[in-house]
Amino acid sequence: MRQNFILSILNILTLCIIVVAVSIYFINSSMWIGPMLIILTFICLASLIPFKISLKSTLPDIFFGIIDNGFLAVLAIFGGHFAGVSGAIIGGVVGNALTDAIAGIFEGGMAERLRIMFIPEERTLLKSAVGKMAGCLLAAGVVLTIESFIKF
Numbered sequence: 001m002r003q004n005f006i007l008s009i010l011n012i013l014t015l016c017i018i019v020v021a022v023s024i025y026f027i028n029s030s031m032w033i034g035p036m037l038i039i040l041t042f043i044c045l046a047s048l049i050p051f052k053i054s055l056k057s058t059l060p061d062i063f064f065g066i067i068d069n070g071f072l073a074v075l076a077i078f079g080g081h082f083a084g085v086s087g088a089i090i091g092g093v094v095g096n097a098l099t100d101a102i103a104g105i106f107e108g109g110m111a112e113r114l115r116i117m118f119i120p121e122e123r124t125l126l127k128s129a130v131g132k133m134a135g136c137l138l139a140a141g142v143v144l145t146i147e148s149f150i151k152f
Contacts, residue, residue: 004051008126011047015133018043034145037137044134051126056119058131060110065135067103072096073143 019040026033045055072095079091 005125008051008124008129011051011126012129012133015044015047015130019133019137030144030148034141034143034148037141037144039141041134041138041141044130044137048126048130053124053127056114057122058127058134059114060107061128061131062135062138063110064103064107065132065137066139067106067135068096068099068132068139069136070139070143071099071102073140077143077147 022036022040023033026036045058048055048058072092075091075095076088077091078087080088083090
């Protein structure tokens with residue numbers, strides 16, 4: 001049990017380091033940061049394979065992350081466009097508060113549906129952390145990819 005906990009923490013910390021490193025490397029490349037975040041999504045999900053965690057059991061967390069960061073990214077882009085850095089921060093903070101609430105509705109609903117279908121979805125440290133990270137990266141990657149093609 002303790003070994004699994006330590007391996008889970010190491011997995012999450014390793015993913016965090018990879019995400020930060022890739023983000024720093026591509027931060028000034030608006031054309032590539034979105035696709036790179038999408039690729040990082042799949043790296044996160046692949047990290048669950050050695051733990052024998054099914055993708056279905058992480059779906060509530062993935063959907064939470066998609067809704068959470070998808071709307072947050074859109075509101076931060078609009079806020080930044082209309083009011084610079086302060087607008088981006090306000091858009092991100094307000095977007096995060098609203099989307100956490102909305103994403104919680106979907107996360108809870110999906111968890112209930114999975115239980116009805118007898119798909120195990122109990123929350124674990126690793127599933128929740130990696131699922132939410134993957135969903136957040138996917139949504140931000142899609143939004144930033146679209147944004148790179150649509151300039152205000």
